[in-house]
Amino acid sequence: MNILLAEDDLQLGELIGFMLKKKGGCKVDWVMEGEDAYDYAKASHYEVLILDWMMPNGDGISVCRKLRSEGYAGAILMLTAKDAVEDRINGLDAGADDYLIKSFEIDELLARLRALTRRNYAPILEDQISIQGLAINRTSQTVSQEKEEIQFSPREFQLLDLLVQNKGQVLPREVILDRIWGFDAEVSTKTIDATIKLIRKKLGRFGKQDLLQSIRGVGYKVES
Known part of the structure; x- marks a missing residue:
């Protein structure tokens, strides 16, 4: 739970x-x-x-x-x-x-x-969602555009999925760190920045490297 x-x-x-x-x-x-x-x-x-x-x-x-x-x-x-x-x-x-x-x-x-x-209050997340022409599949942890598909590591995909779920909202680095790595994890916010860089590099194959926006001094967001 x-x-x-x-x-x-x-x-x-x-x-x-x-x-x-x-x-x-x-x-x-x-x-x-x-x-x-x-x-x-x-x-x-x-x-x-x-x-x-x-x-x-x-x-x-x-x-x-x-x-x-x-x-x-x-x-x-x-x-x-x-x-x-x-x-x-x-x-x-x-x-x-x-x-x-x-x-x-x-x-x-x-x-x-x-x-x-x-009482089953919890919302059900769809297996696949689309944003800016990209199809994000939660089962295979892949992102695709038309017939081309890119595989993400579990951590990369979790971070991307978290930001997409909350599109339009700025997620502070501290919130991202807790939700993806856990509050007690011995990692710094620099780990988030490094992971974002890897995600952007992969999204660059689709010309979508700017999908994840940096909010200086705060965190990241995906524009709705």
């Missing part, structure tokens, strides 16, 4: 992330601010978002409401110390699918996550 955890309490965030991985076998991305939660949710595919109500730079309610207003269809669970009925109603009205009050047992959290994923 792929989870985004947005929790600004350092000790609680570490504990929840650790237990979700240990007891639930989950893959967990952990952020501590609302803006990061929004960026990660838009940039990646998660089966469930766990949003803390109170966070700096955008509380969980605001993030939830903004995502829903933009058509986000994934499952969202609100995590909060607020236990008044009115607060629960506000959370659900903002678009949350479930609501868990602190303090809680990790087994209950896991049970709620399993229930949410059974």
Whole structure:
């Protein structure tokens, strides 16, 4: 289960992330601010978002409401110390699918996550997508134009696919690094730049080396 955890309490965030991985076998991305939660949710595919109500730079309610207003269809669970009925109603009205009050047992959290994923919120990615005359095949990890086909390495293809999925949006290097290599990976953002260079070189065979745009000081994007 792929989870985004947005929790600004350092000790609680570490504990929840650790237990979700240990007891639930989950893959967990952990952020501590609302803006990061929004960026990660838009940039990646998660089966469930766990949003803390109170966070700096955008509380969980605001993030939830903004995502829903933009058509986000994934499952969202609100995590909060607020236990008044009115607060629960506000959370659900903002678009949350479930609501868990602190303090809680990790087994209950896991049970709620399993229930949410059974509802099949996760969007299904098409096996093949097209952009600027290119056909991108997720099964074969190839890019083709008419009858010519280029094979990409798994890492190259994951990066290209991530940017295409989020076409029109700038993905910061930190987000790309976490989604493709993992938060704990011992690689630097220079690795991203090197991989982008290799992708562009291959796309150059189709005259599409400018498909991936560099945003100075931030990251990369594919124009929609």
